[in-house]
Amino acid sequence: MILKHQDCKRDKSVNPFIGILLFLISIVLMALTGPLGLVYGFLRQLFTQGFKGVGEFALELAISIDQLGNVLMQHLFNTLWITKTGYKFGNRDETISSALGKNKQLGTLTGFGRAIDKILDFIDPNHSLNSIDYHIEP
Template sequence: MILKKRDCKKNKKTNPLIGILLFLISIVLTVLTGPLGLIYGFFQQLFTRGLTGVGEFALEMAISIDQLGNVIMQHLFNLLWIKEGGYEFGNRDETISSALGKNKQLDTLTGFGKAIDKILDIIDPNHSLNSIDYYIQPPKENR
């Protein structure tokens, strides 16, 4: 069987109502099924892999929530945390800390962005720099 390569361009036009509807459905499904999945996942990991499994499961969720935060907060972070021309927040595959670290390297953090980075450094030294995901590419319009 030969598989055809699909065109996966991000800039294809979609109906905005579909996006809104899918967003609402995802919220309802998360609220209804999330607690059950969370409880089951914690116990499944605890009984099959012990505390290590629970810790890894929690870290996976933390990263996913962080990526969601990067999308939700992108406009505000881009306004408050980076100078014009900085590496923009908002990539759905990237954590907030990774984008923050890239801006630290580029010296494009505002005073507020630098303050956030210093707070993170108190909790975890060099957090943003250690969090940089070098495999994340910016969208074509930013390259």
């Protein structure tokens, strides 16, 4: 079986009302089922894998939230953190730190972007460069 490559951005136009409806449904479902899934997930990991399992689950959640932040904040970050020729934030499969690191490599961070990167470097040396995911397609 041959799998066809699918780009992260859609080529066909999407009805804006469908996008808004699906967004609202996802928010309601997350609000209703998220807390149960979170508690169950932490307890399951604790009892099956111990504290290490809890840490791994927490890291998976952190990465997913970071990817959401990259999409949610893309327009603000693209305006404030990078120059016009920079690598754009907003890929749903990429973390904020990965996109920040790519811009650091390219030299396309603004002063504000460099300040954010320095704060992250203070907390975790070379954080953005170490976070670059080279398997993400733009």
